[in-house]
Amino acid sequence: xxxTFQLNGETCRFDGDPMTPLIDLLRCQRFMTGTKxxxxxxxxxxxxxxxxxxxxxxxxxxxxxLEGLSVMxxxxxxxxxxxxxxLQAAFERVDAVQCGMCFPxxxxxLSKFLRETPRADRNAVKHAMVGNICRCTGYxxxxxxxxxxxxxxxxxxxADV
Amino acid sequence: xxEVERTIMNLPRRDAPDKLRGRTKYTNDRMDSTTLHAAxxxxxxPAGRIARLDVSRALKCPGVRAVATAGDAPGLFxxxxxxxxxxxxxxxxxxxxxxxxxxAETLEQARAAIAAIELEVEPLAPVLTMEEALAPGAxxxxxxxxxxxxxxxxxxxxxxxxxxxxxxxxxxxxAFARSDVRIVESTFRVGRQNHVPFEPRVAICSWEDDxxxxxxxxxxxxxxxxxxxRVMGLTPGRVRVTVPAVGGGFGLKFDATxxxxxxxxxxxxxxxxxxxxxxxxxxxxxxxRENADIRIRSAxxxxxxxxxxxxxxxxDCGAYGGEQIFLTTMTxxxxxxxxxxxxxxxxxxxxxxxxxxxxxxRACNGVYNTFALERHTDxxxxxxxxxxxxxxxxxxxxxxxxxxxxxxxxxxxxxxxxDRMEGLREKVGSARERAAGRLxxxxxxxxxxxxxxxxxxxxxNLNADGSATLVTSGVEIGSGTxxxxxxxxxxxxxxxxxxxxxxxxxxxxxxxxxVGVGGGRTTxxxxxxxxxxxxxxxxxxxxxxxxxxxxxxxxxxxxxxxxEIAAVPGSGATVAEVVQRAQSISGPVTGTxxxxxxxxxxxxxxxxxxxIEAIDIPVFAVHDAEVAVDPETxxxxxxxYSVVQDVGRALNPLAIHGQVQGGVVQxxxxxxxxxxxxxxxxxxxxxxxxxxxxxLALDAVxxxxxxxxxxxxxxxxxxxxAGEVPILNTAATVACAVANATGRLVREIPLTxxxxxxxxxxxEPALPHPHISAxxxxxxxx
Ligand code: FES
Ligand code: FES
Numbered sequence: 001x002x003x004t005f006q007l008n009g010e011t012c013r014f015d016g017d018p019m020t021p022l023i024d025l026l027r028c029q030r031f032m033t034g035t036k037x038x039x040x041x042x043x044x045x046x047x048x049x050x051x052x053x054x055x056x057x058x059x060x061x062x063x064x065x066l067e068g069l070s071v072m073x074x075x076x077x078x079x080x081x082x083x084x085x086x087l088q089a090a091f092e093r094v095d096a097v098q099c100g101m102c103f104p105x106x107x108x109x110l111s112k113f114l115r116e117t118p119r120a121d122r123n124a125v126k127h128a129m130v131g132n133i134c135r136c137t138g139y140x141x142x143x144x145x146x147x148x149x150x151x152x153x154x155x156x157x158x159a160d161v
Numbered sequence: 162x163x164e165v166e167r168t169i170m171n172l173p174r175r176d177a178p179d180k181l182r183g184r185t186k187y188t189n190d191r192m193d194s195t196t197l198h199a200a201x202x203x204x205x206x207p208a209g210r211i212a213r214l215d216v217s218r219a220l221k222c223p224g225v226r227a228v229a230t231a232g233d234a235p236g237l238f239x240x241x242x243x244x245x246x247x248x249x250x251x252x253x254x255x256x257x258x259x260x261x262x263x264x265a266e267t268l269e270q271a272r273a274a275i276a277a278i279e280l281e282v283e284p285l286a287p288v289l290t291m292e293e294a295l296a297p298g299a300x301x302x303x304x305x306x307x308x309x310x311x312x313x314x315x316x317x318x319x320x321x322x323x324x325x326x327x328x329x330x331x332x333x334x335x336a337f338a339r340s341d342v343r344i345v346e347s348t349f350r351v352g353r354q355n356h357v358p359f360e361p362r363v364a365i366c367s368w369e370d371d372x373x374x375x376x377x378x379x380x381x382x383x384x385x386x387x388x389x390x391r392v393m394g395l396t397p398g399r400v401r402v403t404v405p406a407v408g409g410g411f412g413l414k415f416d417a418t419x420x421x422x423x424x425x426x427x428x429x430x431x432x433x434x435x436x437x438x439x440x441x442x443x444x445x446x447x448x449x450r451e452n453a454d455i456r457i458r459s460a461x462x463x464x465x466x467x468x469x470x471x472x473x474x475x476x477d478c479g480a481y482g483g484e485q486i487f488l489t490t491m492t493x494x495x496x497x498x499x500x501x502x503x504x505x506x507x508x509x510x511x512x513x514x515x516x517x518x519x520x521x522x523r524a525c526n527g528v529y530n531t532f533a534l535e536r537h538t539d540x541x542x543x544x545x546x547x548x549x550x551x552x553x554x555x556x557x558x559x560x561x562x563x564x565x566x567x568x569x570x571x572x573x574x575x576x577x578x579x580d581r582m583e584g585l586r587e588k589v590g591s592a593r594e595r596a597a598g599r600l601x602x603x604x605x606x607x608x609x610x611x612x613x614x615x616x617x618x619x620x621x622n623l624n625a626d627g628s629a630t631l632v633t634s635g636v637e638i639g640s641g642t643x644x645x646x647x648x649x650x651x652x653x654x655x656x657x658x659x660x661x662x663x664x665x666x667x668x669x670x671x672x673x674x675x676v677g678v679g680g681g682r683t684t685x686x687x688x689x690x691x692x693x694x695x696x697x698x699x700x701x702x703x704x705x706x707x708x709x710x711x712x713x714x715x716x717x718x719x720x721x722x723x724x725e726i727a728a729v730p731g732s733g734a735t736v737a738e739v740v741q742r743a744q745s746i747s748g749p750v751t752g753t754x755x756x757x758x759x760x761x762x763x764x765x766x767x768x769x770x771x772x773i774e775a776i777d778i779p780v781f782a783v784h785d786a787e788v789a790v791d792p793e794t795x796x797x798x799x800x801x802y803s804v805v806q807d808v809g810r811a812l813n814p815l816a817i818h819g820q821v822q823g824g825v826v827q828x829x830x831x832x833x834x835x836x837x838x839x840x841x842x843x844x845x846x847x848x849x850x851x852x853x854x855x856x857l858a859l860d861a862v863x864x865x866x867x868x869x870x871x872x873x874x875x876x877x878x879x880x881x882x883a884g885e886v887p888i889l890n891t892a893a894t895v896a897c898a899v900a901n902a903t904g905r906l907v908r909e910i911p912l913t914x915x916x917x918x919x920x921x922x923x924x925e926p927a928l929p930h931p932h933i934s935a936x937x938x939x940x941x942x943x
Contacts, residue, residue, distance in 0.1 A: 028268075033190035034183020036408075038359045039440050043850035046359060074183035088181040095173055095815045098823060099409035099639030100180030101359035107181060129858035133850070135357055135409055136639050138826030139861035141819055 005066040008076025018064025022056075023047050025063050026073060034074040036101050045132035048105035049073045055109045055131075074104035083111040086152065090145035098136035106132045110146060118153050125150075162720060165878050168653030171815035174644045175660070176406065176637065187408045188378040189363045192435050196365065197226055199426055199436035200271035202261040202278050203446075204253045207287035207515040207843040208302075211251055211260070215279040219263055222277050224270030227429035229262045234425050236392040238417070241324055241486035241772070243310040244303060245518075247392045247421050253282060254302060254480035255517050256844040257446040259418070264426040264434045287515035289843045291454060291475050292932040294321040294512050302480060302513035316486070316770030317942035323478050323511040324486040325942050326770035328493035328565040328763075331504025333937075336469025342460040345544050346935075347537045348928040349457075350909050351529040351892075353449035353477075353837035353845075354830075355853055356522055360408025362416060363437035366423035372399045373424040378407045380414040381677030382634050382667045388417040389424050400424065404667040410638040411827070412521035412679055415484060416448055444853060445845045448520025449837055451485055452477045455533045456933040457496070461541055465555050468503035472496055473933045473940040474530065478511040479518035484525070485511035490771040491526035495889075496534055497565025498609030498779075499575075500556045505565050508941050516843040521679065523824065524889040527610055528831065529910075535606040535893035536907060539900060549897075550605055554579050557607055567764025568776045572873040574807055575607055575781050581805045581867055582783045589865045592800035596789035599798075602902025605785040608890035610681070612778040612882045614758035614875075617686035618673030621651060621694040623702075623750040627722055627737030628661040634675035635687045636667050640884040641816040642683040649812055650688045650877060654695035655702075656719030657736065673755065681882020684812070685778060686756050688877040693754025701750050702736065705743040709734055758875065778874055780881045781807040784825075784894040790902045795917035797833055797899055803865040809874035809881035818866050820884040825864045828891025830856040836911050 002015045014025055023040070026032045026049075038046035040059045047058040050072040058073075077084035084107050091097055091107075106129070113120070113128040120128070125146045126139070134142065179185045192198075216228040231250030237243040249258050261278055265271035288294045288302055301320055303309070317325040337344060364377035373395075379385050382402040390397035407414065419436050426434040438446070453476050460469035474492050478485035492509035509526075522528075542549045557575035564570060582605060593601055620632040631651050637643035648662035665671060675687070703714040706724035710717070710733055718727040725733040743750050758777040768774075787800040804821055811817050834854045840846050847853035874881050892910050900907040905920045908928050912920075919925040934940050 027190075028192075031193060033186065036183075036359070039850040041440070041849050041851060044359070078182040088178070091181055092173055092177045095171070095177075095641075095819055097174060097177040097180050098641070098819065099359060099407065100176065100185060101187070101408040103181050104183040126858040126861070133855050133857060135359055135411075135827070135855065136823050137819060138822035138824070138856075138864070139858045140822050140863045143858070 003063050003067050005068060006070040008072055009080065014063050019062045021059050022049065022061045022063055022066065023058040026058060032073060032075060034104050036104055038101065045109060046102050046105040048108040048132065050077065050108055050112065053112065055112055074108060077108060077111060081111055083114040086149045087111060087114065087145065090148045094141050094145045094148065096137060096141035096145050102132060102134040106142065114149055114153065118150060120150060122147060164653045167656065168649050168812055168878060170649060170813065172645050172649055172659050172813055174641055176644045185406050187360050188365060188376055188405050189360060189437050191365055191376060191405065195433065197264040197266060197430060197432045197434045198268040198271050199262050199264045199423060199434050200268065200275050201259045202275045202280065204249065204256055204258040204260055206253060206282055206284050207256050208285040209253045209282040210285065211249065211253065212283050213279065213281040214260065216261055218277040218279065219274040222270065222274035224266035225263055225274045226432065227264045227426050229422065229425045229429065234392040234421060236394060237309065238388045238391050239312065239482055240484060241313045241316065242482050243312055245481040245483065247418065254515055256842055257517050258480065262422050262426060264430055287843055288321065289514055289516060289839065291477050291512045291514060294514050295932045302515060313772060319942050321513045322942065323482040323513050324489050324770060325508060325510045326489035326492065327508045327941060328497055328768050329506040330563065330565060330567050330764065330767050333469050333471055333504045333506045336504045337460045339460065339468060342462050342468055343545055344458060344460050345541045346458040347540050348908060348930045349455040349533040349536065350928055351453050351532065353452045353519065354522060354835050355444060355447045355449050355837055355847065356411040356413035357855060358409030358411055358413055361438040361440065361443040362414065362419045363435065364420040364423045365433055365435040366420065366427040367433040368427045368431055372401055373427060374401045375420050375424060376403050376405060377420050378414060379404055380410045380636055380638055380679050381417065382636065382669050383675055384677060385417045385420045386669045389421040392421045393424060402669045404636045407636055407638040411523045412525055413448055415521050415677065415679060441848050444848045446517050448518055450522035450525065451519035453529050454930055454933060456930050457533055457537050459537065459541060461545060465547055465552055466503065467500055467556055470502050470505045471937045472507045473937065474509040475933065476509060476511050477514055477516065477519060479514060479516045481518045482511060483518050484521045485519055487772050488521060488526045490773050492530055493565045493768060493771065494611050494776060495527035495530040495609065499534055499558065499607050501558055501562045502565065506937060507565055516839060517845060523827065524610055524885050527889050528828065528892055531608050531890045532893040532896055532910060535890065536896055536900065539897050550579065553607055558609065564776060566768040568761045570779060574872040578781055578783045578805045578807060578869050581869060582785055582803065585803045585805060585865055585867050586785055589801055589803055592787050595800050599789040599791050600902040601789055602898040603787045604894055604897030604901055605783065606890045606893045606897055608782040608784065610780045610886045610889050611776045612681045612685055612780060613773050614682055614686045614777040615676040616755065616757040617675045617690045618753065618755040619687055619690035619694045620753045621691065621698055621751065623698055623740045625737060625741050625744065627735055627740065628663055629655060629657060630663040630665060631691060632665045632672050633687050634667045634669065634672040635683055636678045638678055640820060645813045645816045646684045647687060647691060651691050651695060654692055655698065657722055661722065681780065681885035684880050685876040685882055688880060689756040690754040692877050693756065694752040697752040698750055701743055702739050706734060706739045709739065709742055778876060778881050780886050782886050782889055784890045786894045786898045788895060788898040788902055790899060790917060792921060795914035795921065797912050797917060799829060799862045799895065802862045804887065805867045805869055806883065806886060807869045807872045807881065808883050809872055809876055810870050810879035811868050812878065812880060814868060817868060817883045821866050821887040822864050824884065824887025825891050826856050826861050828888040829860065829862065829895065832892040832895040832910055833912050836913060
């Protein structure tokens with residue numbers, strides 16, 4: 001059985017077991033290692049990718065359920081997603097990154113949040129982040145960076161809620 | 162501009178752009194379609210004898226290229242005592258212990274072949290707790306403990322006591338016998354904490370030029386090289402270790418049990434082999450921060466002077482001695498630190514049990530000893546009626562005071578830091594009203610850590626384009642040392658922009674000896690070696706430029722990538738021009754440096770079985786927390802958190818603040834909810850993220866930080882390590898605040914809601930610690 005979907009804008013055809021988790025297709029077969037596999041049980045958020053623009057955990061999503069859908073990974077988002085780029089620049093600026101393993105997933109989760117929630121306070125940002133665990137940074141810097149992005153997006157005329 | 166001024170800056174990390182875009186290749190990102198995958202057969206019983214092990218069926222499984230067992234790696238390794246085999250050969254000592262390994266074309270094939278291995282084990286009655294291990298007639302976890310090779314002399318050992326270290330100073334009996342003292346005694350118990358670095362332990366080994374080349378996620382490339390050589394019976398020089406970016410360590414990656422297995426399999430197959438712990442394996446064989454039992458007694462005079470103190474600390478090392486043997490050393494400095502003591506005797510014992518081995522974890526040994534010490538201090542204050550902050554102000558170590566092992570402390574640091582905390586508390590204000598009907602408590606604690614410096618080396622090569630390459634065995638585990646502080650230090654010495662300092666990833670073939678990244682030592686030790694490496698480079702640059710510019714070297718300076726006439730900014734020549742000139746007339750511009758501490762030894766007869774003649778560099782911290790305890794649910798909320806940390810000199814304040822914030826939140830996890838428990842077979846029950854509760858964004862608290870600079874330090878440019886210390890007294894601070902909020906004793910952490918409810922209802926069991934005698938002498942060998 002084969003599954004065909006869009007991966008970072010290109011057509012991707014997969015002929016293996018449709019129950020293969022997306023993370024394995026990406027990392028072990030395509031050697032696209034930007035998406036991190038940390039817990040493989042849906043708790044850490046490190047493997048977050050976007051499917052049809054929604055954050056999805058690649059360790060829980062079987063490839064067979066992606067037929068016809070569009071999937072964006074950190075590799076694609078870094079090139080095509082304006083909010084992801086905004087976040088990446090802010091994380092660099094505030095020195096939020098330590099070991100870095102959680103950040104690809106963090107960027108993928110928060111880019112949608114940034115797009116849709118331009119007027120959040122710190123607490124709302126933290127709520128948006130509960131699905132993404134970071135063992136190193138103690139989170140506050142990450143929240144700082146997101147707040148900077150929100151301010152930037154706002155001053156650049158981002159939509160008000 | 163001085164070299165110090167040139168060095169201090171908030172340089173952002175150079176590795177962040179790639180890490181944020183998923184381009185960084187960690188070790189587990191480096192497999193390709195030609196890499197073989199390894200899987201391990203691990204024990205499912207805590208103790209037993211291997212009656213039969215037959216791998217012939219596994220060898221015939223599809224895709225299998227090799228199987229390895231104890232016969233392939235007969236050597237024993239360890240720290241202090243060589244008690245640890247790579248694979249169990251005869252005796253099994255914990256659930257999860259490796260027995261055999263398979264390399265196959267795919268991971269599924271490797272796992273299938275593992276299932277085909279035939280193993281018969283005669284189970285033995287396991288020894289699961291320290292209490293059982295110390296009971297008279299207890300079964301020996303290591304029957305032949307007498308026969309092990311001793312790698313470090315000086316400690317006492319017997320039976321299930323893997324190691325014992327002692328610190329003694331003064332006449333403790335006389336102090337306790339004084340008629341004018343009150344004696345306060347406390348007992349404590351702490352559980353294990355799992356490191357959970359996001360990248361698991363993983364290694365890829367290929368066999369090249371008849372040598373092993375191991376790429377691994379480690380903090381200790383030289384240890385990996387030596388252990389691999391030792392267990393395989395190779396000279397260590399036949400092992401090359403390189404270290405890609407490491408996805409977090411926190412001390413876990415001092416371990417060297419994964420890498421030799423890949424080397425054995427790579428030699429057998431001639432192919433690159435990757436072994437990566439699954440999350441389950443990682444969680445259940447994680448070398449946790451050890452569980453410990455503590456008894457501490459003090460004799461305190463009416464004016465608050467601590468005239469005598471004695472304590473016993475039992476550290477569960479699990480099935481093998483490993484790092485706990487080494488860490489017995491730390492007790493003297495952490496439990497024996499913080500306060501001026503008249504007379505003192507401390508013993509710490511590493512105890513064998515049939516449980517997964519424990520290991521070093523950020524501020525190892527120190528976090529729970531600080532918890533015990535600070536809680537004990539508050540118990541003293543409560544019993545004798547002292548104000549806890551005033552009591553600390555009176556008794557903290559100051560200039561010339563002796564530590565437990567008789568080394569004098571230099572400089573008055575903790576007392577002024579307590580004053581600074583008072584200022585910070587005022588600035589931050591009180592969050593009391595946010596307690597909103599819940600029980601409110603606040604506490605301030607002190608902490609003493611010390612940095613073990615140990616040997617490091619560095620080479621700096623100046624390139625014809627004016628850049629410099631720094632070659633060391635340092636590893637970037639996430640703390641920013643290799644991406645921020647070291648390039649800053651080298652750049653400051655040579656007048657370069659730190660972005661023009663290339664940092665070579667650790668490679669034991671290229672760099673000199675180093676004892677690894679941990680304990681906050683890297684900036685200090687590799688930093689000092691780097692400065693030494695720059696000395697001949699500066700000389701050569703100045704000499705060459707002096708000839709080029711017809712100016713005496715004393716009038717020249719290195720700045721902005723140029724060798725300039727000091728009085729005339731913008732004059733002279735670029736470093737690139739000078740290097741090119743020097744290369745053509747006198748050869749490459751290069752320097753090497755090495756460093757190890759010139760430490761103050763322990764007072765004669767004061768310290769036994771200690772691995773480090775510390776105190777190399779003491780580092781101090783003062784923490785303050787406000788908490789609200791919900792009396793209905795037992796939930797503890799941290800309302801505010803403040804830190805005054807002694808950093809010697811802050812070369813990159815931005816990076817240090819990040820370390821403090823991260824360390825405190827990790828410490829809050831340890832204090833409040835990170836709980837590892839053992840099942841009836843000695844297995845770790847929290848085997849994944851679902852059951853092990855890590856701090857989430859909503860658990861995080863912004864930390865108010867004040868960096869205290871100017872304390873004496875032998876570190877380069879006055880630095881001290883900053884990444885280890887922030888976790889040192891978080892559990893102590895939260896526990897003291899919860900005790901203040903509830904008016905109850907707090908003897909155990911983590912303070913999970915069920916435990917807090919038991920504390921509130923006086924249901925939390927007392928800790929009589931029958932396995933620690935009230936008579937200190939009964940707790941020591943010989
Ligand atoms: S790896 Fe998918 S959520 Fe952790
Ligand atoms: S930076 Fe290491 S897990 Fe987030």
